[in-house]
Amino acid sequence: MNVFHIVGARPNFMKVAPVMNALKTRPHIVQTLVHTGQHYDANMSEVFLEQLGIPAPDVNLAVGSGTHARQTAEIMTRFEPVLLDRKPDLVLVYGDVNSTVAAALVSAKLGVRVGHVEAGLRSFDRTMPEEINRLLTDQLADLLFTPSEDADVNLRNEGIPAEQVFRVGNVMIDSLVKLLPAARRQSQTGLCLSQPKPYALVTLHRPANVDDAAILKRILQSLLEVSQDLAVVFPAHPRTRKRIADFGLQAGQLQILDPLPYLEFLAMQSRATVVITDSGGIQEETTYLGVPCLTLRENTERPVTVSLGTNVLVGCDPSKLRSEVSRVLAGQAKKGTIPPLWDGHAGERIAAVIAG
Numbered sequence: 539m540n541v542f543h544i545v546g547a548r549p550n551f552m553k554v555a556p557v558m559n560a561l562k563t564r565p566h567i568v569q570t571l572v573h574t575g576q577h578y579d580a581n582m583s584e585v586f587l588e589q590l591g592i593p594a595p596d597v598n599l600a601v602g603s604g605t606h607a608r609q610t611a612e613i614m615t616r617f618e619p620v621l622l623d624r625k626p627d628l629v630l631v632y633g634d635v636n637s638t639v640a641a642a643l644v645s646a647k648l649g650v651r652v653g654h655v656e657a658g659l660r661s662f663d664r665t666m667p668e669e670i671n672r673l674l675t676d677q678l679a680d681l682l683f684t685p686s687e688d689a690d691v692n693l694r695n696e697g698i699p700a701e702q703v704f705r706v707g708n709v710m711i712d713s714l715v716k717l718l719p720a721a722r723r724q725s726q727t728g729l730c731l732s733q734p735k736p737y738a739l740v741t742l743h744r745p746a747n748v749d750d751a752a753i754l755k756r757i758l759q760s761l762l763e764v765s766q767d768l769a770v771v772f773p774a775h776p777r778t779r780k781r782i783a784d785f786g787l788q789a790g791q792l793q794i795l796d797p798l799p800y801l802e803f804l805a806m807q808s809r810a811t812v813v814i815t816d817s818g819g820i821q822e823e824t825t826y827l828g829v830p831c832l833t834l835r836e837n838t839e840r841p842v843t844v845s846l847g848t849n850v851l852v853g854c855d856p857s858k859l860r861s862e863v864s865r866v867l868a869g870q871a872k873k874g875t876i877p878p879l880w881d882g883h884a885g886e887r888i889a890a891v892i893a894g
Contacts, residue, residue, distance in 0.1 A: 559885060661839040738811060740771065
């Protein structure tokens with residue numbers, strides 16, 4: 539059996555690693571790792587791949603950045619001949635990036651079975667490009683691997699047959715569990731050790747937050763107010779950094795850094811007093827780590843992080859952000875629990891389904 543794994547951005551590597559490692563134990567399965575090159579990340583070094591236990595990609599389509607339409611079309615154009623040449627039995631796609639839907643569409647049209655890892659997540663906000671990718675991919679997929687009960691419900695409501703849906707848990711948490719000991723060792727050195735406590739760790743990259751000057755200005759002003767009470771460490775996405783400069787906004791005493799390698803970021807996350815973010819994956823990681831998370835969005839495709847975890851949606855409301863930070867500093871942070879099946883074994887469950 540020949541299985542293709544499609545990745546396009548750094549979070550996809552975190553998701554693919556547990557599945558590839560679990561399938562290694564199945565001698566009848568041949569695996570091919572295809573990187574679309576949707577995002578190039580210098581921090582995805584050989585050392586990091588070694589820590590995840592996966593090889594360098596077998597195929598790199600080197601698509602690069604572009605508009606959603608151009609990037610999706612380029613991935614489809616470059617992926618199709620690879621698929622025709624190598625003839626996989628199953629194509630596994632991960633998450634909700636453009637590479638996910640592009641590879642799923644090409645595979646489905648050529649009659650190749652598709653499996654979607656992290657299926658069923660919904661924000662119910664179609665202004666998010668990722669929501670469109672999620673909806674379309676799940677309609678094309680033959681095997682849908684979900685991380686939580688809400689995802690099962692969403693798929694059932696969309697008419698997906700129950701026999702195609704497998705609740706397996708969260709593969710991102712598999713990678714976190716594996717790398718957390720190394721991250722904690724790293725937290726005793728370098729950037730982590732130099733940070734004053736308490737500190738807030740910030741990430742910000744979604745177009746709705748960074749592409750509108752007025753919204754980005756309001757968020758930065760809120761963070762500056764937070765910085766009166768605790769240090770604010772802000773590893774800034776290049777897109778966000780560019781917008782701050784383009785709009786002529788002031789970041790004041792915010793500690794703006796270049797994006798961090800995963801291990802260093804995980805170390806920072808595990809030691810943070812509070813994490814302020816608009817990232818879906820970080821909502822999951824903070825829930826597992828038990829770190830308070832304030833999400834700068836009105837909705838989330840990962841509602842289990844709110845219902846069970848440590849996540850609180852604050853939108854772009856400065857007063858709500860300040861009040862929630864105050865609650866954290868007063869020792870009144872939301873106490874969460876780890877959702878069912880977020881136990882470090884999701885990859886093994888996926889491998890068992892694929893291997894039959």
